[in-house]
Amino acid sequence: MSEAIAAGIWLVGCGNMGGAMLRRWTESGVDPARVVVLDPGTPSVPAGVRVMASPPPGELPGIVVLAIKPQQLGAFADAVGDRLAGVPLLVSILAGVEEAVLAERFAPRAVVRAMPNLSVAIGKGVVALHSDTPDAALRDAAERLMAPLGLVEWIADEPLFDAVTALSGCGPGFVYRFIDAMAEAGAALGLPIDQARRLALATVEGSGLLAAQADAPPAVLADRVASPGGSTREGLNVLDRDDALVRLMRDTLAASARRNAEMAAEARK
Numbered sequence: 001m002s003e004a005i006a007a008g009i010w011l012v013g014c015g016n017m018g019g020a021m022l023r024r025w026t027e028s029g030v031d032p033a034r035v036v037v038l039d040p041g042t043p044s045v046p047a048g049v050r051v052m053a054s055p056p057p058g059e060l061p062g063i064v065v066l067a068i069k070p071q072q073l074g075a076f077a078d079a080v081g082d083r084l085a086g087v088p089l090l091v092s093i094l095a096g097v098e099e100a101v102l103a104e105r106f107a108p109r110a111v112v113r114a115m116p117n118l119s120v121a122i123g124k125g126v127v128a129l130h131s132d133t134p135d136a137a138l139r140d141a142a143e144r145l146m147a148p149l150g151l152v153e154w155i156a157d158e159p160l161f162d163a164v165t166a167l168s169g170c171g172p173g174f175v176y177r178f179i180d181a182m183a184e185a186g187a188a189l190g191l192p193i194d195q196a197r198r199l200a201l202a203t204v205e206g207s208g209l210l211a212a213q214a215d216a217p218p219a220v221l222a223d224r225v226a227s228p229g230g231s232t233r234e235g236l237n238v239l240d241r242d243d244a245l246v247r248l249m250r251d252t253l254a255a256s257a258r259r260n261a262e263m264a265a266e267a268r269k
């Protein structure tokens with residue numbers, strides 16, 4: 001465990017995403033007694049984690065993880081921003097909020113921007129990281145903190161965070177829509193909707209697991225499902241016609257990336 005993690009973690013905001021990360025951290029060996037949740041609400045937290053409405057006086061942890069909504073940043077910074085000055089590592093998962101803005105508002109020694117997704121709750125998430133800090137120990141601390149959550153990847157340029165947020169941060173939302181759409185389509189062919197939902201969910205789960213372990217990329221796996229002259233090919237022809245699915249996904253991710261850029265502009269004000 002890194003020195004910064006051992007020196008304690010303050011998790012600011014423990015909602016959907018902060019809560020998912022926290023559960024996974026304590027399940028994978030982070031000592032709950034070293035974690036303070038700062039949240040004015042009534043979050044449900046693992047046993048042993050302290051919940052406070054404002055930072056404990058006279059203390060600074062090794063790491064502060066910001067997991068409030070971007071729209072809540074101003075109020076938090078105005079209320080207690082100066083209490084974080086000099087904290088070794090500030091990790092922010094806020095969509096669209098840039099490192100320079102965080103550095104200016106909180107004056108930590110290092111900022112790492114992180115983009116997790118909801119599957120971190122079961123250690124199968126994606127966490128993209130970016131930082132300009134030259135401090136290798138603090139970069140390492142951020143990476144070690146995120147390692148139990150799933151696949152961790154450093155992103156070369158901070159502007160690419162809008163793309164990464166659209167793809168893997170928002171991605172679970174798109175996949176859930178796809179599952180529901182598959183179920184709807186099965187029901188339209190006559191299956192009872194509950195059964196169609198079970199089949200669609202298990203199909204996506206199994207396909208993802210197989211693709212993750214397979215010796216071939218998804219395009220090749222798709223061809224293995226599609227027997228020549230068979231029914232999968234007919235369905236793939238619909239998805240592939242005029243790049244229908246690719247164009248839909250491009251529009252979907254572009255809309256999310258655009259919104260991230262807007263949130264970044266709002267946070268700069």
Ligand SMILES: NC(=O)C1=CN([C@@H]2O[C@H](COP(=O)(O)OP(=O)(O)OC[C@H]3O[C@@H](n4cnc5c(N)ncnc54)[C@H](O)[C@@H]3O)[C@@H](O)[C@H]2O)C=CC1
Pocket residue numbers: 012013014015016017018019038039040041042043067068069070072075076093094095115116117118169170
């Ligand atoms: N939900 C998701 O799948 C993902 C969310 N994110 C990012 O995570 C952040 C949080 O999103 P969610 O967890 O979905 O939101 P949420 O609304 O579920 O959680 C926000 C939490 O912050 C608390 N809070 C509000 N004001 C506060 C303050 N001044 N001090 C301390 N705590 C405060 C709220 O009580 C709540 O528990 C956002 O910035 C979002 O961009 C990033 C990746 C994925």
Ligand SMILES: O=C(O)[C@@H]1CCC=N1
Pocket residue numbers: 095165169170
């Ligand atoms: O919807 C949002 O803004 C956040 C960012 C990634 C997932 N949820």
